Amino acid sequence: MRYTVVISTYNRARSLAETLAAVARIRTSRSWEVLVVDNHSTDDTEAVVRALAPGYPVELRYIYETVHGKYAAMNTAVTAARGAIIAATDDDAVVDPEWLESADRALVSLECDFVGGPVTPLWQQAAPPWLDLSTPSIQKVLALLDYGTAVREFGVGIGWPLGVNVAYRREAFAKAGLFDPCLGRKAGTLRSQAQRAWHLRARAAGCRGFYVPEMRVQHRVEPERLERQYFRRWHYWHGISRARLYHCYGFDPEEPEAARYDRPLPSVFGVPRRLFPKALASLRSCIWRRLRGQKARAFEYELWLCFFAGLARQGIRESSEGFGEGVIGPVVVVPDAGADAADELSRSVHTTTGAGLI
Numbered sequence: 001m002r003y004t005v006v007i008s009t010y011n012r013a014r015s016l017a018e019t020l021a022a023v024a025r026i027r028t029s030r031s032w033e034v035l036v037v038d039n040h041s042t043d044d045t046e047a048v049v050r051a052l053a054p055g056y057p058v059e060l061r062y063i064y065e066t067v068h069g070k071y072a073a074m075n076t077a078v079t080a081a082r083g084a085i086i087a088a089t090d091d092d093a094v095v096d097p098e099w100l101e102s103a104d105r106a107l108v109s110l111e112c113d114f115v116g117g118p119v120t121p122l123w124q125q126a127a128p129p130w131l132d133l134s135t136p137s138i139q140k141v142l143a144l145l146d147y148g149t150a151v152r153e154f155g156v157g158i159g160w161p162l163g164v165n166v167a168y169r170r171e172a173f174a175k176a177g178l179f180d181p182c183l184g185r186k187a188g189t190l191r192s193q194a195q196r197a198w199h200l201r202a203r204a205a206g207c208r209g210f211y212v213p214e215m216r217v218q219h220r221v222e223p224e225r226l227e228r229q230y231f232r233r234w235h236y237w238h239g240i241s242r243a244r245l246y247h248c249y250g251f252d253p254e255e256p257e258a259a260r261y262d263r264p265l266p267s268v269f270g271v272p273r274r275l276f277p278k279a280l281a282s283l284r285s286c287i288w289r290r291l292r293g294q295k296a297r298a299f300e301y302e303l304w305l306c307f308f309a310g311l312a313r314q315g316i317r318e319s320s321e322g323f324g325e326g327v328i329g330p331v332v333v334v335p336d337a338g339a340d341a342a343d344e345l346s347r348s349v350h351t352t353t354g355a356g357l358i
Helices: 013-024 045-055 070-080 099-109 170-176 194-204 228-249 275-291 295-318 339-353
Strands: 003-009 032-038 059-064 085-090 093-095 114-116 119-123 166-169 209-211 217-221
Touching: 003 013, 003 070, 003 099, 013 032, 013 045, 013 085, 013 093, 032 045, 032 070, 045 059, 059 070, 070 085, 070 194, 085 093, 085 099, 099 114, 099 166, 166 170, 170 194, 194 228, 228 295, 275 295
Parallel strands: 003 032, 003 085, 032 059, 114 209, 119 217
Antiparallel strands: 085 166, 093 217, 114 166
């Protein structure tokens, strides 16, 4: 089989149905399947998938993952996937009909291990006037991405693909291992570094990936994401996630792509000492901008302070633990992933994690 489309989901039955409808419109002459991993939903997610499966244009499989967390679900999906190319999107996204073919052409022509593309907003209500989509601190909160109209290498002057629009060769997981679920989204949290951690480890293992502008996905932006409090909360959890990334893997907490350390930086309660002057300067700038009526600029400094607060909270918790001990083992890769082999993998997943398959 050429492709497996993976959708991990949690309590979004309505938007999942719309995502599956968009995926059903994918155009390709190659063999493919869709794998929905239900990450402990309590709504009617399973019923939605079961209702769609009989009339779906390709095989639509369902796994119930009992371990909480998006990247626990992703690890299960990677193990159970039959496709030589594993393409992932979210349960609130709309993929382009040429999505899989665009990814495939790029993987072949660029001789790389993974590809990703732009993610544009699908607004569920009008964006507020204070929202500046040219600001990276705004884009990453809304899970939007736009690196222009040219092919570019990820990790070289730009960041990494988003989990809503990325495709991997199966072999990439043999080189870099699975995702670290402790760094990814989980119900009740906004943890955000599992994708970055995997791609940093993948680069260290010799994997390369490229931004492909033709590989397009739209991402639903729900009204609750357009509240300032959501931005504050996201950046706070971003700080917690970066602290985990630093203490587990040694990647710099501010610029993970810039440096990796084999021993802790000079710190105060687990927080690198060099960040405290920046926190004080950001506080002054936030107050000054507010006094001058520059609310948008003041908000940017406030978001960095939220990031620092999360970093400090998690740094204190991590300071008593070992440094740089994050290790993820490789996934078993089935050559030419035939149906029988993939079924055997699925049975293994069912046995070890309590997943249920249809």
